[in-house]
Amino acid sequence: MKTTAINIKHISGNNIVSPIGFKAAGMHCGIKHKKNDLAILVSEVPANVAGVFTTNVIQAAPLLVTKDVVQQTGKMQAIIVNSGNANACTGKQGMKDAYLMQEKTAEKLGIAPELVGVASTGVIGEQMRMEPIVKGIQELAPAAKLESSILFSQAILTTDTVTKNTAYSLTIDGKTITIAGTAKGSGMIEPNMATMLGFITTDANIESIHLQGALKTVTDLTFNSITVDGDTSTNDMVVVMANGMAGNDSLTPAHPDWEAFVAALQNVSQDLAKMIAKDGEGATKLIEVEVKGAVSDIEARKIAKTVVGSPLVKTAVFGTDANWGRIIAAVGYSGATIDPNTITIEIGTTKVVENSEPVHFSEDDIILYLKQPEVKIVVDLHQGNGNGLAWGCDLTYDYVQINATYRT
Amino acid sequence: MKTTAINIKHISGNNIVSPIGFKAAGMHCGIKHKKNDLAILVSEVPANVAGVFTTNVIQAAPLLVTKDVVQQTGKMQAIIVNSGNANACTGKQGMKDAYLMQEKTAEKLGIAPELVGVASTGVIGEQMRMEPIVKGIQELAPAAKLESSILFSQAILTTDTVTKNTAYSLTIDGKTITIAGTAKGSGMIEPNMATMLGFITTDANIESIHLQGALKTVTDLTFNSITVDGDTSTNDMVVVMANGMAGNDSLTPAHPDWEAFVAALQNVSQDLAKMIAKDGEGATKLIEVEVKGAVSDIEARKIAKTVVGSPLVKTAVFGTDANWGRIIAAVGYSGATIDPNTITIEIGTTKVVENSEPVHFSEDDIILYLKQPEVKIVVDLHQGNGNGLAWGCDLTYDYVQINATYRT
Structure with missing residues (x-):
């Protein structure tokens, strides 16, 4: 069921900084004992954004912050992500901490806080230790390099055993468009989002409202069609940032290449979904x-x-x-x-x-x-x-x- | 939430042949390698019967036969049970085999086939080997003895590690009424029936229609409130046989002791449900x-x-x-x-x-x-x-x- 429209190409080795104008970084800041635990993804210019979020009624603080960015402004320029602590069920202090992550990231990048998303994954119900995070945000050095993107993919993992990346390109209006994604699983994976984080970047030019429609359609066929254990988490989200830097005419359902774009987005999502399922906790198959x-x-x-x-x-x-x-x-x-x-x-x-x-x-x-x-x-x-x-x-x-x- | 109405007593050591007029037997007929695998429960007189059955759309042949007995006639005098083979997804041959079990049991007891229920549990999708069963039906020797009831409880087990029995008595219209039950689990245990078989006997006098109402109420609070793995089976059933031999006035919701009777039935069901949950496959707690x-x-x-x-x-x-x-x-x-x-x-x-x-x-x-x-x-x-x-x-x-x- 994977679309093989002639102009959609899987580009192996590519990653979330392959689309024009994206940079990433990942590092160990100290939430986890040793492994990388803090990551950032940045677009040169504010990107149009779409997102799907957990259906769990209990929603983590960072998720509420990012939902607000997506739904209120439709624009996102950066997202800061930590693993090791989900910042869920942490009450008012948790909200303060999520906003602090947003604010410190905005400060560092010199952009408005409303353009910064926040995502967290890890243990539920423990207050964040903010010192290492605030310090880490200062130290993160986003770059448009493969190594940087690998560090990002690593820093968002919890019990995952492998990083998960995929990318496709296609031609729209004579311009090469790239769509790439990275994700983490790997327990609590079940329909309607689970402890799953997905970050998709594209240089396509597309308004948020249409991007949201495409993401919703594609999510039901991919991320919402996987299950590891039936548990749905408090923190899940998939966000797509489209910064328009490829310079195609704005994509809408009326554009002749609309279906090809959605198909490429579906390919990215399906690849990531299958990688998450395959890397389910303890899975061998x-x-x-x-x-x-x-x-x-x-x-x-x-x-x-x-x-x-x-x-x-x-x-x-x-x-x-x-x-x-x-x-x-x-x-x-x-x-x-x-x-x-x-x-x-x-x-x-x-x-x-x-x-x-x-x-x-x-x-x-x-x-x-x-x-x-x-x-x-x-x-x-x-x-x-x-x-x-x-x-x-x-x-x-x-x-x-x-x-x-x-x-x- | 267990009712402790003053006249409801748990009677330890009692079992499905404790109510007046019930006999049981269990044996090894040869479906399984070594363990007991064939059992029978008989009432001296035709009992009023109620039953609840799996909600799975795929339903095993014996379940269809027993459902018919319960819903068409409202009377049951005996039930024949085998373990080791579920007789599910076995097509026309499976239906023939289930009817043959009914017929041979009726013949042996000298009663009408319409008074005989059939239950099976075990592997799905293998045709029954009927020779050992038909031979076993001849050999079963139902008796109103504790040993016989223990053999019954054993012969219905699959991966269960212990037999499950409970009994309560109460006084209605100056007569002592006994309600007793036995059951098997222990995987595929989930709401709305699972590979669970429950057999409840009572000497109370109560019409099928009211017994069905009481069983339905109680099942939602007990058998349908346990889960082992969320899988729902093709074979599950709980049947209650009430043979009226205690001689109380017929129980209806208008009877002053109706609630006490339902409470005793709930106690039996709750005890069995908890035993099934506790003995879930691989469970330690x-x-x-x-x-x-x-x-x-x-x-x-x-x-x-x-x-x-x-x-x-x-x-x-x-x-x-x-x-x-x-x-x-x-x-x-x-x-x-x-x-x-x-x-x-x-x-x-x-x-x-x-x-x-x-x-x-x-x-x-x-x-x-x-x-x-x-x-x-x-x-x-x-x-x-x-x-x-x-x-x-x-x-x-x-x-x-x-x-x-x-x-x-």
């Missing part, structure tokens, strides 16, 4: 579930997400067990409209269920297939034309280990 | 979540279930980590109406959050508390008068181990 023949695309995605989120399916994939009974049971409790008698299930390319009944297959072949790092499950309901994809990961001993001892 | 001050009881239960079902809360309890951030995050994504600023959280009797902000507490005391086999979390929303309870268990290495290798 990426699971992709495709649902076909559903009543609608929305129902198809709902079923796909239910299957990929089932702890029993996740443990079966971990154990290389072709336990399709758990897959069909998850289809059945998804809450979607289904005919219980017409379901086909394939694991990889092996059909294991037809008309909701078992068919003979080679257990050995499937065990071999399930040992791969990427596993695909296809469910066909034979009811309509609805299609959907969702991604997740297996549930392993390491997930338990990581989360039983997170704070200690 | 029972977690009880109480939510107070919600907008309604229904919302309170919804929040309680969300918290007790959060994989991050479950792993934190396993790791004796007082990670209340995960508790408040789960409250926030429960979908219930909450004020994000007025939440109090207690772990055991230690307050850890007030007005949604951290309060100082002794980590050492909480670690000690979290090492107990039963852990209580209390959330007060300070919004209304809604109260609710839910039960679950911790998420452990053993859960992963059991489910990664279930079929192999």
Whole structure:
């Protein structure tokens, strides 16, 4: 389902400072013991901004600050990010601290505080230690270099094991447009945002209102279609900054290349979403579930997400067990409209269920297939034309280990 | 919230054959390698019956047969149960096999097939081997003895580690009424029935329609308020057989002791539900979540279930980590109406959050508390008068181990 419009190119090795006019930095300021924990992303000029935020009713202070920037001004020129402390459930002091991060960053860059977003990720319910952060903000030296972008990607991580970056380019109005993104997972990953932070940069020229529309569409198909453990966090956000420096005519849904732009944005988002799912806490495998023949695309995605989120399916994939009974049971409790008698299930390319009944297959072949790092499950309901994809990961001993001892 | 009406007594050591006129048996027929796998429960006379069944759209053959008995006739005199094979997703052959179990049981007992229920639990999607079952049905020797009831409780288990039994008595119209139950868990345990089978017997005199009403009320507060992993199974059911042999006046909501009867039924259901949660796959601890001050009881239960079902809360309890951030995050994504600023959280009797902000507490005391086999979390929303309870268990290495290798 990834768009392969001829002029959209994946540009490997590229990153959030590849679009014209973006700089980044990352460093260790002292919130964490050793790892990098403070990062900044800056645009040369104020960028039009769009954002999607957690649906959790409990929302962290930095998220409230950034939401305000996105929704009130529609412009953002920089975002300051820390890991190690989520600044969530920290009351008035937490709000003060988030505003202080905004203010100190604005001061350093010589721009208005209303142009600065703030993002935090880490433990909930501990007050921030602001000294190292304030000091760190002074020391951050944003640059348009690959190393700087790598430091940014590292400094936003919590239990992630790898950095996550992707970039695409396309041609609009004869100008080369670049869209790039970086993100962090990796527990509490579930629809409607989770402890997930995503930062997407582009030099495209596009008004905030249209950028917001494109981001919303794309988010449902990508970031909101992954799940690690069903927990939704207080801090999640994905923001896109579009600084217009590529010089194309302003993009709107009426522009002939609108769909190509949205497709490129979707590619960036899907790459990041899959990287997050694959790097889920303790995960050894990426699971992709495709649902076909559903009543609608929305129902198809709902079923796909239910299957990929089932702890029993996740443990079966971990154990290389072709336990399709758990897959069909998850289809059945998804809450979607289904005919219980017409379901086909394939694991990889092996059909294991037809008309909701078992068919003979080679257990050995499937065990071999399930040992791969990427596993695909296809469910066909034979009811309509609805299609959907969702991604997740297996549930392993390491997930338990990581989360039983997170704070200690 | 357990009713302690003066005339309701817990009778320890009692079991499903304690009510007058019930007999049971259990044996190894050969579906499983070694463990008991076939069981029967019989009433001397046709009993009025009520039942609640899985909400999964994919429903196993035996469940369809029993649903028919309960809904069409309102009477049941016996139920035949096997473990080791769920007879789910087995198509027409599966239906034939379930009817054959019904028929052979009826034949053996000399009663009409319409009076016989069927229940199965185990692997999904494998055809039944009927020879050992048909032979076993002949050999089962139901008796009103404790040993027989223990054999029944054993034969219905899958990954459960202990049998689950409870019984209460009360006096109605000068007659002693006994209500007893047995159940099995222990994965796929989640609201709205899961791979859970519950069998409740009583000698009370009560019409099916009123028994169904009482069971529905009680189920929402008990069996539907537990969760192990959020997976809902194809086979779950709880049935109550009331054979009237105690000789009380027929119970209706107008009877002065109606509420006492419902309370006793609730006690039986709650005991079994908690035993199932505590014996969840790989569990080392029972977690009880109480939510107070919600907008309604229904919302309170919804929040309680969300918290007790959060994989991050479950792993934190396993790791004796007082990670209340995960508790408040789960409250926030429960979908219930909450004020994000007025939440109090207690772990055991230690307050850890007030007005949604951290309060100082002794980590050492909480670690000690979290090492107990039963852990209580209390959330007060300070919004209304809604109260609710839910039960679950911790998420452990053993859960992963059991489910990664279930079929192999």
